[in-house]
Amino acid sequence: MEIRKVGVVGCGLMGSGIAQVSAMAGYTTVVREVSQALLDKGLGAIEKSLAKLVEKGTLSSEQKSQTAARLKPTLRLEEFADCDLVIEAIIENLERKKELFGELDRIVKPDAIFASNTSSLSITEVMTATERAPRFLGLHFFNPVPLMKLVELVKTVVTDPAAVQAALDFARKLGKTPILTSDRAGFIVNRLLVPYLLDAIRMLEEGFGTIEDIDQGMKLGCNHPMGPFTLLDFVGIDTTYYIAEILFNEYREKRFAPPPLLKRMVLAGMYGRKTGKGFYDYSDPKSPQPNRLLT
Ligand SMILES: NC(=O)c1ccc[n+]([C@@H]2O[C@H](COP(=O)([O-])OP(=O)(O)OC[C@H]3O[C@@H](n4cnc5c(N)ncnc54)[C@H](O)[C@@H]3O)[C@@H](O)[C@H]2O)c1
Secondary structure, eight states: OOOOEEEEEOOSHHHHHHHHHHHHTTOEEEEEOSSHHHHHHHHHHHHHHHHHHHHHTSSOHHHHHHHHHHEEEESOGGGGTTOSEEEEOOOSOHHHHHHHHHHHHHHSOTTSEEEEOOSSSOHHHHHTTSSOGGGEEEEEEOSSTTTOOEEEEEEOTTOOHHHHHHHHHHHHHTTOEEEEEESOTTTTHHHHHHHHHHHHHHHHHTTSOOHHHHHHHHHHHHOOSSOHHHHHHHHOHHHHHHHHHHHHHHHOOGGGSOOHHHHHHHHTTOOBGGGTBSSEEOSSTTSOEEOGGGO
């Protein structure tokens, strides 16, 4: 199961990053979007990211042009036919992903490996849309893909060990550190991280401390690069709520239940950095202030 040609479906935030690191690692990489405008937008993001790496001295100008030459942008799924690995990074919607994989299954050669970059859906459930269960797995990258070292490799109860090995080798060739996990909601990182973030919200609700003191506690007491509320605003209040619901539905345990404040913030449109207000107010982005409306 040697991987030589890679396909990436979706050229949004994650897909553009995955296509970029794949091409940088020397793979011919086909990347597909649903419209020319979205494809151009994704390629623009890749170009900007590559230019930054050249500026920093991580990449030479020659490597940058070689990387760009390995990228094969397309609007047609048929271009994936002879790919050895196809990674899906489209919107987080089960029906849309199943529909896409069903179509890809008919187009792409039968011995190719399929991977989903889903954060929260069941790999096993997405896999059922195809006839290639042994060669279906999860490759969960982290944002921003060119900078984050981790990839969670998710295997199902039927994944072929040879496919796992090929995907591990691929992730390492991208310069990433893969960790192996089974298909359980949250995988390793979100299963641990999300209950911690939800607990920080409960502590705020229960009056343990202010937003800035709880953040300082974890920064200075545990050497975390940022406190839980700063991180919640980065991840997105809406995204955290969505993942908490999925974890709660899977495990039916109180610790995964979204706290009332989280739900109220979503309803009020306080999504964090992306809307300018979350646990902090970003009216002055250089100096975010704790959102006093919440306390
Ligand atoms: N954003 C994150 O931090 C993050 C981290 C890890 C995993 N993920 C997962 O990665 C996936 C993509 O997330 P994102 O943040 O990049 O979303 P995004 O909205 O930035 O990008 C998704 C892109 O997929 C395109 N698309 C939709 N259907 C398509 C199709 N049939 N063919 C080709 N392109 C199609 C959309 O036009 C859009 O540009 C999701 O499953 C998400 O859960 C996201």
